[in-house]
Amino acid sequence: MKEKDNDSSKKSSLMTRRTFLKGGALTTAALSTGVLGAEVGEAHLALEDYPSALKRATVTLKVNGLRHRLEVEPRTTLLEVLREELQLTGTKKGCDRGQCGSCTVLLNGRPVYSCLSLAIEAVGKEILTIEGISDGETLHPVQRAFVQEMGLQCGFCSPGQILATVALLGKNPSPSEAQIRQALAGNLCRCGAYPMIFKSVQTAARLR
Ligand code: FES
Ligand code: FES
Known part of the structure; x- marks a missing residue:
C-alpha cells in the first residue's frame, strides 16, 4: 500500500x-x-x-539623402536593412560581429560598424554608404585616389576603407601616417594591401 x-x-x-x-x-x-x-x-x-521588444516597428531611415519607410524588428541591424531591404550591397558583410570593418558606413559623418548598429538607432541620422559618395558617374576624390594608387586587391574591404577615409579627411584634411593608421585600425584587409591603402589615403588628402 x-x-x-x-x-x-x-x-x-x-x-x-x-x-x-x-x-x-x-x-x-x-x-x-x-x-x-x-x-x-x-x-x-x-x-x-x-x-x-519582439514586435515590428515602422521607421524612416535617411540613406544617401533619400528617405525610406520600412518595417523592421527592433533587433534588425542597419547592415541587414541596407543589404536586404534596400539592396545597397556595396556595404559588405564580413564577420557580422564587429571585428573586420567591411560593413562600415557613416552615421552623421562618423564611421560605424553597421553589423553592430540597430536600424532603429539610425532613425533621424544621415546614413552614408559607398553608393552615396560619388556624384553620378564622377567618383569621389577618395575613390579616385584608391583607383590611382591601386589601394585594393580583392576589393572586399574597400567600401569600408574608403568610408573610414572620407570620415578621417572630413575632420583632418592632412593626416600624418600615424593618424591614417589609427583611423583605419578598425578596417581589416585580408589581402594585406595596407601599404597601397595608406598611400591612397595620402593621395586622397592631396586630391581634396
Ligand atoms: S561585418 Fe561588421 S565588422 Fe565585420
Ligand atoms: S583588398 Fe581584399 S580584403 Fe582588402
Missing part, C-alpha cells in the same frame, strides 16, 4: 514536471521563433503577452 502511494505520488510529480516542461518548451519555441499571437498546443499567447 505504501509502495503504491509512492508510485502514485512519483507519477503525479512526473506529470507535473512534464506538463511544466512542455509548457515552458512551447513558450520558448514561440518566443524564439517570433510567432506572435500563435496558438501552440495548450499554450496560447496573445500578442499583448509578448515583450514589446
